[in-house]
Amino acid sequence: MTASGISSSAVEIFTARERARFLQQNPQSVALAERARQSLFGGVPMHWMADWSTPCPLFVERAKGARFYDVDGHEYIDFCLGDTGSMFGHSPDPIAKAIAEQANNGLTTMLPGEDAVVAGELLAERFGLPYWQVTATATDSNRYVLRWARGITRRNVLLVFDGCYHGTVDDVMVRCHDGQTRPRSGLIGQAYDLTQHSRSIPFNDVAALEAALAQGDVAALLCEPAMTNIGMVMPEPGFMARCRELTRKYGTLLIIDETHTISTDIGGCTRLWNLDPDFFVVGKPIAGGVPCGIFGCSAAMAEAMQQARQRASQNSHGHGHSGMGTTLSANALAMHCMRANLEQVMTQAAYDHMLPLARRLADGFRSLIGKHDLQWSVTELGARSEFQFCAVPPKTGAQAEAAFHDELQMALHLYLINRGILITPFHNMTLCCPSTTAEDVDKLISMLDQAITELLAIPGARE
Template sequence: MSKSGICESAVAIFAANERRRFIESNPKSVALAERAKANLFNGVPMHWMSDWSMPTPLFVQHAKAARFTDVDDHEYIDFCLGDTGTMFGHSPVPIARAIAEQANKGLTTMLPGEDAVVCGELLAQRFGLPFWQVTATATDANRNVLRWARAITRRNTLLVFDGCYHGTVDDVMVRCRDGKTVHRSGLVGQAYDMTQYSRSIPFNDIQALEAALAQCDVCALMCEPAMTNIGMVLPDPGFMHKCRELTLKYGSLLIVDETHTISTGIGGCTQLWDLQPDFFVVGKPIAGGVPCAVFGFTEQVALAMTDAQENVRKDSGGHGHSGMGTTLSANALAMRCMRANLEEVMTQAAYDYMLPLAAGLAQGLRYLFKQHRLDWSVAELGARCEFQFCATPPRNGAEAEAAFHDSLQIALHLYLINRGILITPFHNMTLCSPQTSHMDLDRLIGELDGALTALLAIPGARVAST
């Protein structure tokens, strides 16, 4: 039996109807998908773009604010927003203006401009860490931070939480199974054993956390303040402060990745909960949708980084190569957009609007599930909320994964897409932007109500949940 309380055979009938509707309603997307197969692997420019709930990829024509239009001229309310990449809406006016202004001033030169200086000042003021570096993606930022952590501590092992998400850093592609660290399933072309220098433990498990750190071989704990990619998992009260306490006790660094959790507030969970990390990472939304990420660090860490560089130079007998870089990092366009985003878009006023809106959505979802007699839970984190097919919010990645009902999720997503609403794929997460309206929330809840009404009307749809 599924925890969702919905019978698989009913889901199959419901999903088949929605797939037919999508194919009939999107002839141009279907045609483009077929044409794309000739030159794009799986018919898409990045393979995971074919993993959505649609039977064929949906092709976008243009996007603005909290909406986008596909090539068949259907308009959608967007609660995905590039999975946080466009958290403040598609093409905010200050970002569009910054792109236009920079377009004729040079896009990348491998040299800094004044925008870089201003961005450093703004980041320090906002997040409370004095020193910053800029990369193209949060994956790059996390890779760089991990190298620094290993160099500073002269330890090799990285500690992560089971079900974590830190981009495509190789070292985090591990899971915890029966108390042992194993490779994440589905990895392609994995050539070496990552469990040699990566360790995975359950989230919210203080005993496992201390046991892992007490081996005194952990360079850093890399974590999200709340897990967001395996289904939202919130920290127990005091858990994140215990992470700080125990990493200090055992000589490990604390890396806080807020690429998703920046939805919590203008300074993220780091400021809201006073987490005091050694390194802080944020990616996707920091430049208003232009590829860019940053990592900040303390003065003590900066001094240790300088010492580590000097030690490497002495050991190698020359300048060498740090293993960190990419020539497009901190390019002029990204820095201009980041400055505009920090000054004019990613503001306190934006959060003051987004946060209560998302809280209202979460409340509406809870009421809806109660009306349909479904034991589903709703988790909230700032402008973000998510519904899960279990009665009690999960406390770790394994519990969140156990609540998955993939076919049901896919069917519900497709129903919403067929009616002009997009939520984050691969789980049931929504994000409210400064451009999202109360009417948009009503539409989402109303359409989801329609989906559940139709699904539960199928004979035998409802089963006892487990």
């Protein structure tokens, strides 16, 4: 018997049946997968695209709203939504219009336009920080903010929570094991010791937080207000307030990364929970699915950034380089789409539609868990919810990871895919968008109920 309450042998039988079904009903994806192996490493344009539950990649033809269509003509209700990249639906009409408008007016020039000014004003109004910069991705935003934090504080150490997600910034690729910081497993080509300037501690552990900060060498605490990648982990009451209090006490900057948690509220957890960060980061959905990232800062940080620039200039010989920015950062297309997204897509009306549906979905998950007498739990945050293979919602990244059952998770995902429903891979997270309907939510619950019923009907499933 596994921690999930379902035997591995039953999962194996269930998975084999679903893999055969997928291969039978997706001949065009199978053919494209074979063709792709001749030119794409691993048969996909990015290696993790092959890490889904399907026996070969599922090739998409088009996507719109809360649905996408594969090359075999199947329609899917999408609760993954590009893992938040399309949080407001695929190709919202205002974004499609903005792309068309900008297509003949220049895509990138290395110069600002009026869109940049309007977007900055909208960001300041929405998130409460006065000054903004635009990048190509949230990874870039986190990397650049970390440079600013080190330049401002003249400290080198970054503090993160165990199991965090901040893109592919080198400095965050650490975990906490038995109270010690260790490099994250599976890293390829890591040339230097990440533990020299990065420190990892458990989420929701105030004592560990203060002990790490009290060493006096931490430039910044970079954190999600709720963890979303190791499995969803909510902050204990008062924990984020303590993060703000203790970072101030020990001269450490607080960076809030809301690339996923922006699903909580139109102003993110930052406005909803009054987090008062020094720096604020969002990526993926900010331009309606067009690659773009942003970071904002307080007035005090803006002044400190100017001082850091002056110090760096004094120490340079000839032309300097901040180590930040790419030529495609804040390109004209991204700026026009971000303006349209903030004005017309990422609206209060959108959240008013998404949030009740996510609650309906979370309640449906809980009902299924009770119906089937499973020791599982549900975590929800705004438009996002997740069912987890543990009786009580996890409080740390380690607890969330301990609840993983990769084979069961992938079996359930594959069952849903075979019946026209997609949820986020690697864990059981779902996201509702403005195009999601109550009928879509009810279908997911119905299909998951059917999957669990069939799985539990396999002899020995509950042994």
